Amino acid sequence: MRLVPISAVHEGNVLGQSLSDESGRILLRKGVKLSESFIRQLKTLGYDTLYIEDEYTEAEVDEVLKPKVVAEIIHMAESITKHLTQSRPNQRNLNDSINRLTSILESVLDDILGSPDAVTNLLTISNFDEFTYKHSLNCMVLAVMLGDKLNLDRESLLNLAIGSVFHDMGKFFVPKEILLKPAKLLPDEIELMQKHPREGYNYLKKASQLMPTARIMALEHHEKWDGSGYPSRKKGEDTYLHSRISAACDVFEALTANRPYRSGWSVSEARSFVIAGAGTHFDPDIVQPFSRLVNPYPLDSFVRLSDGREGVVRGVNQTLLDRPEVEIFVEGGRTVTSYMENLADSNDVLVAAVIHQFSTQAG
Numbered sequence: 001m002r003l004v005p006i007s008a009v010h011e012g013n014v015l016g017q018s019l020s021d022e023s024g025r026i027l028l029r030k031g032v033k034l035s036e037s038f039i040r041q042l043k044t045l046g047y048d049t050l051y052i053e054d055e056y057t058e059a060e061v062d063e064v065l066k067p068k069v070v071a072e073i074i075h076m077a078e079s080i081t082k083h084l085t086q087s088r089p090n091q092r093n094l095n096d097s098i099n100r101l102t103s104i105l106e107s108v109l110d111d112i113l114g115s116p117d118a119v120t121n122l123l124t125i126s127n128f129d130e131f132t133y134k135h136s137l138n139c140m141v142l143a144v145m146l147g148d149k150l151n152l153d154r155e156s157l158l159n160l161a162i163g164s165v166f167h168d169m170g171k172f173f174v175p176k177e178i179l180l181k182p183a184k185l186l187p188d189e190i191e192l193m194q195k196h197p198r199e200g201y202n203y204l205k206k207a208s209q210l211m212p213t214a215r216i217m218a219l220e221h222h223e224k225w226d227g228s229g230y231p232s233r234k235k236g237e238d239t240y241l242h243s244r245i246s247a248a249c250d251v252f253e254a255l256t257a258n259r260p261y262r263s264g265w266s267v268s269e270a271r272s273f274v275i276a277g278a279g280t281h282f283d284p285d286i287v288q289p290f291s292r293l294v295n296p297y298p299l300d301s302f303v304r305l306s307d308g309r310e311g312v313v314r315g316v317n318q319t320l321l322d323r324p325e326v327e328i329f330v331e332g333g334r335t336v337t338s339y340m341e342n343l344a345d346s347n348d349v350l351v352a353a354v355i356h357q358f359s360t361q362a363g
């Protein structure tokens with residue numbers, strides 16, 4: 001299966017991953033053939049990308065986070081947010097919710113660490129009210145995988161998971177019109193938006209039983225390695241390791257998501273952006289494992305090569321993620337009998353772009 005923007009989904013495509021509503025109920029099951037009216041409805045519901053299957057897809061990818069678990073995490077996170085944004089939260093209820101969330105995340109750690117597909121199979125939940133949760137949960141999966149690559153112990157990984165879920169909690173303080181504004185923000189709106197790290201920190205301070213890492217991640221995830229970030233222009237290792245991990249995952253996830261004023265970048269473009277930011281925006285020691293973690297061209301992706309040929313990714317070279325094995329279907333602008341091309345064996349051909357259909361299918 002492969003991930004495509006909803007604008008590129010056609011009637012007759014088969015859904016590659018079940019879709020559920022916020023309470024974990026299945027809306028559409030994996031394997032359903034999509035009709036025009038299903039596709040229209042999914043757009044109205046706020047889905048921006050979908051996993052689909054068609055005659056070119058071969059790979060099976062398992063769901064990392066089960067819809068029920070996602071619904072439970074969102075439910076607990078909402079309840080905790082509600083408590084913390086009150087002036088005097090009920091500490092007993094707050095404690096209960098935090099304990100519950102911690103134990104769900106503990107079990108989720110095993111699912112994430114045990115899944116080779118975790119990074120290529122991020123959530124595609126709908127994008128309106130829960131959009132901050134989609135972002136936070138995807139950041140959580142990435143951060144845990146990255147933390148594991150950096151050899152963090154289990155307790156650190158759990159703290160990383162909790163901190164990721166709440167890193168943008170301060171956005172609760174930002175008016176919805178600004179969060180969902182379908183255009184670039186004006187200077188005074190940016191100023192308000194940039195208050196969310198400190199607001200998040202202040203909210204989370206009220207949850208004294210949460211490890212301090214969570215509120216520190218909220219405070220520091222927009223700081224940059226070269227000191228040009230916000231709110232405190234902290235530099236290099238003046239921020240916590242957890243915050244530096246969160247910074248890379250945060251930017252990557254945000255770039256790949258659709259926004260009201262632009263469509264999301266492909267995984268390979270967002271990955272290149274993070275790699276290019278090593279030493280300026282991001283900690284180079286984190287970018288290194290990140291680049292090995294995120295595969296820019298997952299199996300079944302459609303790609304165009306630098307010589308104009310087009311095909312489908314069929315094999316991944318673990319040591320050269322940029323150079324996959326591609327089954328070529330289009331050459332010289334024409335459909336050809338397919339054959340394999342292993343880019344690891346050739347120096348002069350590269351992947352030029354991720355595409356969503358072959359040029360011969362256009363129209």
Ligand SMILES: [Fe+2]
Pocket residue numbers: 167168196221222
């Ligand atoms: Fe943020």
Ligand SMILES: [Fe+2]
Pocket residue numbers: 135167168250
């Ligand atoms: Fe974020």
